[in-house]
Amino acid sequence: MANELELQVQQLENQLKKLQGKQPKDQLSIIVFSGDLDKVLAAMIIATGGRAMDMEVKMFFTFWGTSMLRDKNKSPKGKDFMSKMFGFMLPKGSSKLKLSKLNMCGMGTAMLKDLMKKKHVASLEEMIATAAELGVEICICEMSMNLMGFKREEMIDYPNLSYVGVGTYLSDADESKIQLFI
Amino acid sequence: MTIEELKSLKSDKTVDARSMACPGPLLAAKKAIGEVEEGQIMEILSSDEGTKNDIPKWCKKQEFEYLGSIDEDGIYRLFLKK
Numbered sequence: 001m002a003n004e005l006e007l008q009v010q011q012l013e014n015q016l017k018k019l020q021g022k023q024p025k026d027q028l029s030i031i032v033f034s035g036d037l038d039k040v041l042a043a044m045i046i047a048t049g050g051r052a053m054d055m056e057v058k059m060f061f062t063f064w065g066t067s068m069l070r071d072k073n074k075s076p077k078g079k080d081f082m083s084k085m086f087g088f089m090l091p092k093g094s095s096k097l098k099l100s101k102l103n104m105c106g107m108g109t110a111m112l113k114d115l116m117k118k119k120h121v122a123s124l125e126e127m128i129a130t131a132a133e134l135g136v137e138i139c140i141c142e143m144s145m146n147l148m149g150f151k152r153e154e155m156i157d158y159p160n161l162s163y164v165g166v167g168t169y170l171s172d173a174d175e176s177k178i179q180l181f182i
Numbered sequence: 183m184t185i186e187e188l189k190s191l192k193s194d195k196t197v198d199a200r201s202m203a204c205p206g207p208l209l210a211a212k213k214a215i216g217e218v219e220e221g222q223i224m225e226i227l228s229s230d231e232g233t234k235n236d237i238p239k240w241c242k243k244q245e246f247e248y249l250g251s252i253d254e255d256g257i258y259r260l261f262l263k264k
Binding site for chain 2: 134
């Protein structure tokens with residue numbers, strides 16, 4: 001009888017341990033798919049806000065989103081023709097992103113940036129610097145980099161940056177309480 | 183706390199986040215709270231109306247005691263106890 005009880009307790013403890021391991025962490029995972037200025041701004045505000053809330057924050061940049069992480073002052077050598085073309089057509093860094101609406105050949109974007117300054121909203125560049133300071137982790141989709149022909153040498157200097165695949169995103173998202181796709 | 187009680191409070195730390203837009207005040211509060219000891223009172227000054235809703239929620243998450251706010255001509259004074 002006593003043995004049976006002990007066994008049951010043991011089993012329950014094991015199950016509890018398993019469940020505890022599956023409990024989502026106080027973590028926020030954001031996929032940044034878009035390369036539009038407005039959407040990326042929203043993503044950065046949520047990410048830095050998350051750090052203020054003491055959450056772990058991981059941002060996954062994929063597809064058009066990767067353009068934000070290019071450094072406008074770096075020009076890597078040895079690209080093939082298609083990569084060069086893509087590199088030329090896509091925005092070179094955060095300062096070159098455009099609004100998803102009302103861009104009006106760049107006039108809308110310029111007006112928004114001006115308004116942001118007037119209303120004391122931090123610029124995208126300032127927000128990236130704040131994110132770095134606060135420890136927001138940035139992961140870049142390796143496949144997108146290859147597809148767009150971006151080289152690692154042309155990406156911004158960021159303290160917490162890594163190149164990953166979908167598996168990393170999924171396992172991190174699995175452990176996160178909040179997941180966003182922007 | 184009533185407005186009078188809040189007005190008579192002596193803050194151990196004041197964060198001036200006036201003229202900052204979201205998420206500025208929250209980030210400023212987060213930065214400053216590290217210098218505040220448990221039991222001490224911190225005051226946040228903000229002109230951003232959203233902060234008035236954000237800070238109580240931030241306090242709840244961080245397990246600080248939110249004491250209340252005073253509205254002084256568009257400047258909000260928010261009080262919390264660590």
